[in-house]
Amino acid sequence: MRISTSSFFNATLSGIQDQQSQIARLSQKVAENKSYLAPKEAPISASRALELSNSLALREQYAANQDKAELALKYENTLLERMYTALGDASAGLDSIVPGQDQSLRDQMAIRVSSVYNLLKDVGNSRDSQGNYIFAGHESATKPYSHTATYPSALPGTPPFASNPAGYAGDTGTRSMAVENGRQVQTSDDLSPLFLGDGSDAQDLLQALDYAAAALNDDTASEATLQSALDTASAALDRALDVLQGLQTRVAGRFIEIGDLRTTTTQLKTAEQNALADLSELDTTAAIIELQQRQTNLEASQQTFALVSSLSLFSYLG
Amino acid sequence: MGMSVLGVSLSSLNATLAGIRTTQHNIANASTEGYHRQEVRLSSTTPEFLGGNWLGTGVETDNVVRMYSSFLDNELRTYQGQLSGSEAYAFYAGQVDSLLGDADSNLDTALQRFFTGVNEVANNPTSTAAREQMLTQGKNLAGRMQLLGGRLETLNTYVNQELDTAASQINAYVQRIANLNAAIGFGGSLAQAPNDLLDQRDQLVSDLNELVNVSQVQQSDGSIAVFMSNGQPLVVGSTTQELLSINDPEDVSRKILALKTSSGSVIYMNNAQISDGRVGGLLAFRDDVLLPSLKDLGRIAITLSDQFNAQHAQGFDLAGAAGGNFFGSADAMLRAPMANAANSGSVPTFGLSLTNAANLTSSDYQLDFDGTNYTLVRLSDNTTVGSALPGGSISADGLTLAISGSVPAAGDKWLLRPTSFAAADMSVALTSASQIAAAGGSLGVSNGIGDNANALALAALQTTLTLSGATATYSTGYNQLVTRNAILAGSADTDVATYTNLSTITRESQQSVSGVNLDEEAAKLIQYQQAYQAAARAMQISSSLLDEILSIQ
Numbered sequence A: 001m002r003i004s005t006s007s008f009f010n011a012t013l014s015g016i017q018d019q020q021s022q023i024a025r026l027s028q029k030v031a032e033n034k035s036y037l038a039p040k041e042a043p044i045s046a047s048r049a050l051e052l053s054n055s056l057a058l059r060e061q062y063a064a065n066q067d068k069a070e071l072a073l074k075y076e077n078t079l080l081e082r083m084y085t086a087l088g089d090a091s092a093g094l095d096s097i098v099p100g101q102d103q104s105l106r107d108q109m110a111i112r113v114s115s116v117y118n119l120l121k122d123v124g125n126s127r128d129s130q131g132n133y134i135f136a137g138h139e140s141a142t143k144p145y146s147h148t149a150t151y152p153s154a155l156p157g158t159p160p161f162a163s164n165p166a167g168y169a170g171d172t173g174t175r176s177m178a179v180e181n182g183r184q185v186q187t188s189d190d191l192s193p194l195f196l197g198d199g200s201d202a203q204d205l206l207q208a209l210d211y212a213a214a215a216l217n218d219d220t221a222s223e224a225t226l227q228s229a230l231d232t233a234s235a236a237l238d239r240a241l242d243v244l245q246g247l248q249t250r251v252a253g254r255f256i257e258i259g260d261l262r263t264t265t266t267q268l269k270t271a272e273q274n275a276l277a278d279l280s281e282l283d284t285t286a287a288i289i290e291l292q293q294r295q296t297n298l299e300a301s302q303q304t305f306a307l308v309s310s311l312s313l314f315s316y317l318g
Numbered sequence B: 001m002g003m004s005v006l007g008v009s010l011s012s013l014n015a016t017l018a019g020i021r022t023t024q025h026n027i028a029n030a031s032t033e034g035y036h037r038q039e040v041r042l043s044s045t046t047p048e049f050l051g052g053n054w055l056g057t058g059v060e061t062d063n064v065v066r067m068y069s070s071f072l073d074n075e076l077r078t079y080q081g082q083l084s085g086s087e088a089y090a091f092y093a094g095q096v097d098s099l100l101g102d103a104d105s106n107l108d109t110a111l112q113r114f115f116t117g118v119n120e121v122a123n124n125p126t127s128t129a130a131r132e133q134m135l136t137q138g139k140n141l142a143g144r145m146q147l148l149g150g151r152l153e154t155l156n157t158y159v160n161q162e163l164d165t166a167a168s169q170i171n172a173y174v175q176r177i178a179n180l181n182a183a184i185g186f187g188g189s190l191a192q193a194p195n196d197l198l199d200q201r202d203q204l205v206s207d208l209n210e211l212v213n214v215s216q217v218q219q220s221d222g223s224i225a226v227f228m229s230n231g232q233p234l235v236v237g238s239t240t241q242e243l244l245s246i247n248d249p250e251d252v253s254r255k256i257l258a259l260k261t262s263s264g265s266v267i268y269m270n271n272a273q274i275s276d277g278r279v280g281g282l283l284a285f286r287d288d289v290l291l292p293s294l295k296d297l298g299r300i301a302i303t304l305s306d307q308f309n310a311q312h313a314q315g316f317d318l319a320g321a322a323g324g325n326f327f328g329s330a331d332a333m334l335r336a337p338m339a340n341a342a343n344s345g346s347v348p349t350f351g352l353s354l355t356n357a358a359n360l361t362s363s364d365y366q367l368d369f370d371g372t373n374y375t376l377v378r379l380s381d382n383t384t385v386g387s388a389l390p391g392g393s394i395s396a397d398g399l400t401l402a403i404s405g406s407v408p409a410a411g412d413k414w415l416l417r418p419t420s421f422a423a424a425d426m427s428v429a430l431t432s433a434s435q436i437a438a439a440g441g442s443l444g445v446s447n448g449i450g451d452n453a454n455a456l457a458l459a460a461l462q463t464t465l466t467l468s469g470a471t472a473t474y475s476t477g478y479n480q481l482v483t484r485n486a487i488l489a490g491s492a493d494t495d496v497a498t499y500t501n502l503s504t505i506t507r508e509s510q511q512s513v514s515g516v517n518l519d520e521e522a523a524k525l526i527q528y529q530q531a532y533q534a535a536a537r538a539m540q541i542s543s544s545l546l547d548e549i550l551s552i553q
Helices: A005-032 A043-095 A103-124 A192-196 A205-217 A223-280 A284-309 B002-028 B070-101 B107-123 B128-184 B195-211 B277-313 B453-463 B474-514 B518-552
Strands: A176-180 A183-186 B038-044 B048-050 B053-055 B059-066 B214-218 B224-228 B233-236 B242-247 B255-260 B266-268 B348-354 B365-369 B374-378 B383-388 B393-396 B399-405 B413-416
Touching: A005 A284, A005 B474, A043 A103, A043 A176, A043 A223, A043 B107, A043 B474, A103 A205, A176 A223, A176 B107, A176 B453, A183 A223, A192 A205, A192 A223, A205 A223, B002 B038, B002 B059, B002 B518, B059 B195, B070 B128, B070 B195, B070 B277, B070 B474, B107 B128, B107 B453, B107 B474, B128 B195, B128 B224, B128 B233, B128 B242, B128 B255, B128 B277, B195 B214, B195 B224, B195 B277, B277 B453, B277 B474, B374 B393, B453 B474
Parallel strands: none
Antiparallel strands: A176 A183, B038 B059, B048 B053, B214 B224, B224 B233, B242 B255, B255 B266, B348 B399, B365 B374, B365 B413, B374 B383, B383 B393, B393 B399
């Protein structure tokens, strides 16, 4: 076939240009560690990669939420444990009191009961790092328990004790966090049933403990008054311990739930990360071998061009 | 007799010189675009009857012909037109592909970051830092949407500008073809046509065809007529018709091509008729990639704004007030029906609002008024979706169109592209982070600032099927858009590769007929040189023969 001089040159030249652009693209892929530079080069992979990276972002979000939920529950659990120890301590102390005991022993017991009272009140008014009251329900800016202690003053009157109820300024709201798609875990609890019982004065834990401390402290109190105060406090403590144990069981259950979810989330995250890497990251070895091949081809084309371009009949005409 | 012997050699010298000149011309034009190599055709001159014998009288230059195959030239022209179209398409589709698909600049990343912000508020509803973060990420999301929508609108402007340029280039080519028609054609016969002018005219038709697909018809007078694909002539003889790039009467933000006839009337070109050439590629890109992307992106912007605002309104902010719009009003992002430029009646008032954003489609709609009724037709499947009397309203596909005010003329029509312009309009309406309505509540009363019920509901929108008739999340909706464009851009690249190959192969074939080979021309030079030397020698010999005779005296 007849060939024109320009075709003769262009054939080699376009070969060189083609090799050069392939090498440029390949080295960009190696530099960025990407198997494709734009979705159009691999639409199906790119679409799947978008799905995966979106799903990964969600998993990371849920993992972060799980961490935060666990942290909130850990904090609550620590407080509940402190309460549990204190309530048990107070309960044992009250049980040890017998009629006709020496006033100095009663004074000591009064101090013990009063310190439990203070600890419970402090726990009930706990705040998080940002100053929110964590046991105030949704009224997180409001101090929930502001009972004023009678102890160490003398007894204000005789039982039943309607004179100084503890009260509760919060509400019954609780908060949840999204720990997986469509799944929420409760991360705060309402302690008011523990402090207030069914709302009757006899079940008001803070009032009962305060009154018991005051009664123990007051050496003018009759034996009957003291016994009644101690009985009421014991009953309130037993009921509170009951409520507390129920709460602790539920919190423990949430820990297990989050732990299970975390395992699943981590496994899925790893699987998706691997799948995403397979789709979008470059097979570097294969790429470098291809790069070397193309370099060899380019050099061959360049040498061919040099040879071919010197071929001209005019060179031989004197 | 002596003189005619010299004459034979002289004719040979002349013919050889014509050959050398043609070879020089070929060498000079070896790289000229559109040049066809030329050859001298020789024939022997009429013999003389002398002494009972026919004696030769020499040679004459019969013709200089160009090596031309109309089949190969037309084939090459077609492939180059298709290549030019697919290159334009692939260039712009590639821009959209990298814009929407880039890992750093795509919408998905902004969506994820925004919903991370919402989650953080849910995790800690009273935290000022978390609230500020959510507000900032909301602005970032709206900004990303504006950026993407704005970039796509810029590409639309580029397409418009390219159409303007193409139209004026086409008119310039057409004028030059008409001039060459005049120079080549009139009264001449094709056998004696000036080859180089034919080459120039053919090249102009090729250049023209790289802009827009045309057909040509050879006329008996040597001129050619060039037609657009709708049969309208661009040039006949030395008469031309002007091509215009003008606003689409249905949507003035887009340009289309039209022909201005000699009578002054304007004939709009149907986009579908312009299949090849750069203009064909640009129009196909606009119809296949650009407009659908704007619609889909706008639909996500509207749906997200509407649904997020609706959920936000269910909650209460830090001051206990009910949530206001987080994003700018979605209704305000809808584009009202666009009046056709040919409408003749009064202009009615349109009120377009959302009834259910989840049911928004990506289709265009046409609103017609027949003198009594308005009819709304969904253009994707040509289905009538509703009708109304003046003063009434039409509800369809998640939208309500209320029509009031003046009554237009029968036959007036409007194009409705509700979501096409929305992406660039997305914004954040909330001004203060404390106004984020994280808390739930009932009967107009907040649950309290520590509640996060509404923030959880807002965060759940990320994974809810909210789009396309509740079949996709915002993110999967966006993914579909990216994938569709990636497939279109990818196949455009394949088209470019295919048409490049076809053009190269065809060009080689065409060049094997019409291209200049310098070695061949060198050989010819030697051949002519030798012929010249031989003729000169023959002349010398015949001259010495005469001298022999003269010396006898």
